[in-house]
Amino acid sequence: MLGRVETRSVSPVFVGRAEELTTLNDALARAAAGEPQALLVGGEAGVGKTRLVEEFAAAAAREGSVVALGGCVEIGADGLPFAPFSTALRALRRELPAELAAAAAGQEDELARLLPELGETGTGRHDEEGMARLFELTARLLERVAADRTVLVALEDLHWADASTRHLLAYLFRTLRTGRLVVLATYRSDDIHRRHPLRPLLAELDRMRTVHRIELGRFNRAEVARQIAGIHAAEPDPDRVDEIFRRSDGNAFFVEELAVACSEDCCTGLTDSLRDLLLVRVETLPESAQRVTRIVAEGGSTVEYRLLAAVAGLAEDDLIEALRAAVNANILLATPGDDEGYRFRHSLVREAVADDLLAGERSRLNRRYAEALEADPGLVPADQRVMRLASYWYHARDAAKALPAVLDASAAARRRHAYSEQLGLLERAMELWDVAPEEVKAALRPVDHTEVYRAPDAADPATTPLRYLDLMAASAVAGRFCGERERALKITKRALRLLDEEDDPLLAAWFWVQRSRLVQAKGRDDGWKELGTAQELVRGLPPSEVHAEVLTNVATWCMLHEPGAEALAAAERAVQYARMVGAREIELNARVTRGVLVVDAGDIETGLAELYDVKEQSLADGHFHVAGRTYVNLPSELEAVGRSAEAVGILEEGTGFARKYGLLDTEAFVWGNLSDSLFSLGRWDEAAEAASNALRRGHSAKPRGAAALCLAHVALARGDAAEAARQLAAAHSSFGTHDPVPQQWLPLAFIGIGVAASEGRVLDARGALDRALDAGTPPGTQRFGWRLLLAAATAEADSRRLPVAREGREAALDRILGAAKRLTTGAPIWEAHDLWVRAELQWAAGITAPDVWSEVVTAFEGLERPYDLARVRHRLAEALLATGGDDERDRVTELLRLAHAVAEHLGARPLTDAVSLLAQRARIGLGPAPRQQRPHDPAHDLGLTSRERDVLRLVSAGRTNRQIAEELFISPKTASVHVSNILGKLGVSGRGEAAAVAHRLGLFPTETLTT
Template identity: 65%
Template sequence: MLGRVDTRSVSPVFVGRTGELTALTAALARADAGEPQALLVSGEAGVGKTRLVEELVDTACSRGAVVAVGGCVEIGADGLPFAPFSTALRSLLRRLPDELIAAADGQEGELARILPELGQSGREALGEDATARLFELTVRLLERLAADRTVVLVLEDLHWSDASTRNLLAYLFRALRRGRLVVIATYRADDIHRRHPLRPLLAELDRLRSVRHLELSRFTRAEVATQLAGILAAEPGAALLDEIFTRSDGNAFFVEELACSYGTGCSPGLTESLRDVLLVRVEALPDHAQRVVRIVAEGGTTVEHPLLLAVSRLAEDDLIEALRLAVGANILLPVDDNSYRFRHSLVREAVSDDLLPGERSRLNRRYAEALEADPGGVCVDVRTTRLAGYWYNAHDAAKALPVVLSAAVEARRRYAYSEQLRLLERAMELWDDAPPEVLATLRPPDDAEVYPACASGTKTSALSYLDLMAEATVAARFGGDRERALALSKKAVRVLERDTDPLRAAWFWTQRSRLTQELTRGDGWDELATAQELVRGLPPSAVHADILVNIASWGALHRPGPEALAAATRAVEYAELVGAETIELHARLTRGWLTADAGGVEEGLAEMYAVRDRAVEIGEVGVIGRAGTNLPSTLEAMGRSAEAVAAAELAIAHCHQRGLANSEGWVRGNLAQSLTSLGRWTEADRILDEAAGLAHSRKTRGLIADRRAELALRRGDLTQARVQVDAARAFYGTHDPQPQHSISLSRMAMCVAAREGRLADARAEFEQAVGRGFPPGTQRYALPLLCAAVAMEAGALGLPGSAGGRARILAAVRAEAKRLPTVVPVWQAYGLLLDAELARAEGRTDPELWGRAALAFERAGRPYETAVAQCGWAAALLDAHGNRSAAAGPLARAHALAAGLGARPLAEETAQLAARARIGLDAAPGEGDPTADDTDPVRALGLTPREQDVLRLVAAGHTNRRIAEELYISPKTASVHVSNILGKLGVSGRTEAAATAHRLRLFGDPVA
């Protein structure tokens, strides 16, 4: 509207900031080379953050980079989500329309929640994963845009950011992995008080090594002199420099304002308050221009010309003249899209603070009325939120309440749950002041499955206060404010104690169950039981079905068995009756999983496949993610590892396509387990590395640590195995113990302790696991644990002090084994291995048991377990018959498998067993090697004769003093020999050395 207006208060000379600008340009260079960059720029208001970024932008543009700038706006506190990202992406859409459309291909419906210009938003997928999915897709969009060109994304004024923007920025900084992208975020450091909502994000980002933080300080006196020379086009006098430097204290913006006051004849000494300095030029304007400036100050960060024309009630020529004066005074700036904003937000804040309370309310009412009269003057994605803010600040509850509720629905549809919560809380605040006739017109939305208020109790035509509480509870939970969600659900239950509405009360108790688990306050069962009791005897409903599916899922994870299976079946029936397909799919998935575990393998797996395919067909994202996790896991449990790999790879494709990063991380963890079972350990390592970059939840990180512990244990890296077991336990926590996690971790912790010679600790770990019990369906975890416990006892035969607890451990193993079904081949193989290990632990030698176990594992496609059984078979043949020829084949196969896998302890055991039996490991299957070295097999370990004597006494439990007495050497010499032995055996202590000697039977048969 105004064309070019000459402004001179901003210095034409860029002052100082050499180090900071160098850091920014270096980051730009690294991005040009393909390494994405993330930077934070902070400093007090007016210190020059924007000017520094503008210098970088000029440099980036000169190098051919594409720059997009988005700023947070103060209305974000009222619920305007993703404001800076929307603005920046809109700029990229104007600059790179074809490229952005291509980058968003297939996900336009989801990305439209941030950039509405991409089209109609897709069908809503309610849940916390929906937000993470949107974030992942946004990151991928930016990575694709920056694949072939450098893109600089600037997000200004984070101190005003809404929660959704903060969460998206945190996700972007964590998940950015590729692309020529520079992300720069700025914020006012002086605004970040102790309870400012940005503070937790800053603490999180400070821990990321990939984020560079630049903090701007104030100018020195010399830098202020340079700045003044640029503004005044002449060197400042010493007196003026001293006064402005003292008054401004080196703040760049205050230097400009004071210089401007001096240049317009207003001595900077006339005002004591810097706030007054900011108003000097405003008060120098004519009255009608001052009035327009005050109107703009109350309209938001930017105000559109048509809206300003309506609110000012001036003739257009008069408005343009007033705006020209304000722009000429460098107070306002015209914006490209026919809008106006203050040149600096400090001036806008000063003008706004100077308004009288009644004046502020009146201006907000005018804005609201003007926006209602002409909605097209404001961008569609901010229209409702701005209207809600105007009416709220106008203190008109009757007008504000309906539009605040509409803004809450829009925030929910954009997955901006934190903003939705704030708006709902504002609606609850307005509720009592709204006239009854207004309340009577309010209606819940029609999308019952998406909008939980409609399903939370008896469906009525009018919206109730409890409906708002239900929505706020879910919004708080999905937005990550679980404490607030729990408080709301507890308050609602107290309110419902006075009302007779068991269905609604049951819904809130179900929410409390979820929140109790998520807040690590318990396992949530008591709350679920209360909900179940409340709906007992009531007609079928979506709430009833939801409670049942939650009970079934809880049971599948905590107490799998007939009761959980029955609950899943009832949930399916109830969901079918009320037409709640999403609940039905979740229930069927749980039922299939439990059916397979109960022995109906084909029936259960068929149902799980059908659920997965139906979820993909209808686009039910939550079920797609869960099916992608549970189906490969169940296939692996049934010993169908190759089929599990195929199912997991398809699930990864589905999750990746839909942006389900955390679910993809979990699926990759399951894929790594199946690859480990198949002997593809290097692939499993790679998959786990990729999973770690996708995992956002603690449980997914726990799963990855669990899988890494297994690989480390099989490879013999006991330190790494112990670290990963501890990490997995920390991630899983102790508040919600689940057999699928605890049993495997107990097994690995037990094995580490046993191999380190800590037999008492290993036994204690086993007994704790037995004490927790092995519910039906946990045989996939329990059978390997029992086998490992018996192998531990067999390996400790003859170890001094080991006999004391052996009978108790073996009795517990036998008792538990009787209760574990072995209905699929892989479980049958473990059952055979258990029988063989029990015979060995009891001093019996039965080669047939070992041979059957080896054959069973070979048929099941488990190479590591096959090698273990082959090794045991060879040892049994040697012990029973001394048949080197018969033992040679199993031993050679065991060694080849172990060496090929990288299972170092098992490879060493087979090599040492071969040395003891004088069998060549390169012998053909079934053949011995009569020419093999006949030297004492202990020499294969590199031990000298004296060290052999010392090791024999160490294995017998003797101390260094006793060894010295037996061998007629000094205790110091005995200690040196022991140290050398520990190094050659690769063990950490005497006990572990003794255990190794007994396990390998280096000095003859052990004695029980």
């Protein structure tokens, strides 16, 4: 409206900052080469941060970079959630509309929380991962936009940033890995006092090697002289330079203000007071212009022209003249764009003008802002409207108006996943509650303002007035979601104290469930006491959603801590109650828990079928949180029962699913489980890579601990005991000691035994086993229990000749055997481990039994475990050599060659060394067997192993499984497994058909076949 006005206080010549510009330009060059860059620019107010960024951005744009600028918006004392990111994304959308639309495709409803222009905000699930999910999608959006072009995102005034903006910036700095992207943020260093919320973020970023931090210093005298010369377009008087340099102390903004003041002959009368310096030119304005500057100062970082006009109440010509005076004096600037407005040229002047306001004057101005915005909501951008209205009414000190406005703002913050701001606003609402009129509170409804964060079946929220307890419930959840768990715990404690005086067991149970989650997240306890209290509160009450939620949480807790029959019964009840009240998501969640417990109880196919069904239904219904659980738990159960290849297929699908929906912890757990299954399949390099991905993607400690265990397992198998010990310590640190669960303590003990045994510390290995067994191997922990017992038994077997291991060996072997008898063997993998553990125990006791080891080898030949098969083949070869039978030499040679080939391929150095040493002692070469011209073998073409060929020969001769077992010295169950494998490989349905195929192919031509 006023057009461009020449500003004579700003030097057209950019002074100094050569070193800082070099750093920025180097970062831009690295980004252009595909290495994302993160930069922080700090400095005191007025030192020239904005000018540096403007010069850098202009140069980057000239070189072809896309520049997106955003600034933190302050409304009174309140920051606007995600404001700088919304502004920057809006700029990117203007510059690259098609590219941004393509990058956001499929996630518009989530990304609309930051950029409303993308569409309606999603109504999806809110949880602890909500913010992280939004952050992940934002990072992916920026990476995609910057895939083919260099993009500079500059965010100014981080000292005013809301908590959500700070969290998002930290996330980007931590996780950006690809794209030609520069993310730069500025902050005012002199404002960062000891308790400023930005200080922890700066400390965190300082620890990141990928973040470059630039601190702008003040100008020296020569630079001040150049700045003054640029302002006046003439060489300044040296005495005047000395005086301005002394008073400004090299602060670029103060130099500008003093240079102008001195040119207007008021320099000599100006005191050294900062306030006087900032206000001197404001006080020379006409009264109408001073009044307008005061209005602008209280309105926020930028005030729209139409809103300013409504608040000022001046005739349009008078308002324009007042604005022209302020702009000509270079105090206010007109902001370009569709929403024309005005802001102070420098925030220091705005703060000085605002601080000069009287308390009553400030509240009156805020009231006028609020009234104008209520009368015409279109005066400000839509995404700022609710937040600004809440701030204006609150600072107007009108509780009747402020309470509903603040609650509306809290609901808007929640929709944006700005849970930190939601919590602050809800706490402000609780502050207003006691002073707000009763009729105002009676008109409020939970469904409008807290989005039913309460016991939803206690009453119909659409017709029930909002209660103070509803605010507390919403605050507790917001605190949990944004990580402010201590504040949330205090709120739940106060709420439960209030509920002692009310008859509302459902709401009390709901609060106890929240408290259970909080104490677990804080690392204070395992949360069972709180869950138990909630369970007692709902016991005997009619079915309800809260009741179903309590039972689901109890069942899940039991699945992790005390799996078994009681846990399964709790899961069954949870499913039933959820179905009765139509709580579909709770039902599906409870069914995941039930499916896991059914598999662990031994009914493998039933449990897996349930997990597969829940996966499909949750995906179809859009319950992605539950679907994420199935992508973790289903393949985990498949791996537990030895179906690793099937697990890998689901896990690979799960990584894409979790990444698409920004489920960071889910993705980390999926990567960790994928690492386990890849290890089983002998794909160790991929397993290590998957575990590293889990560490990188993990949002919380537990998935990172599980990933560290995966890396420790690979390191241990490859003979790097030091790395295994380091990863073991990292896992211990991640898991902590407050909430032990079997799926943590058993693997920790397994790795601990392996590390101790590899270093010859047999007594330490026994101690690790004793501690693990004392903690327990509950039903359903076969996967971890068998591996633990095997590690202990192998350690005893390998150390049987060490003198230090003799004392206490018998007791140790007895304890391992006793524990083995308590573990179930309902799956082939568990049966194989049972045989292996018992064989190792015999070996440790000095019993060499080739037949026993032959049975172990047979058990593993039908499983997807190449490393385990190589290990037991080595043991069998060792047993055969120990018995001294020369007639078995060919068999020993084959066993050792096969074991050595697998060990070398995997990089399993301990096994490679053991096999090589045994072969050397037996004078067996481990090179490829000499080629001999052998007759064509149809059995080999069918994929039959040598053992399966022997079994098929006896099947063809009409032998039963028991007779086959007796003749081949194996168990009937193992014989049955071999027969099943043979039928599958031949593609027949029965033993008679198998015999007919053998006859037709002439597999056993010299024998009489009976069908």
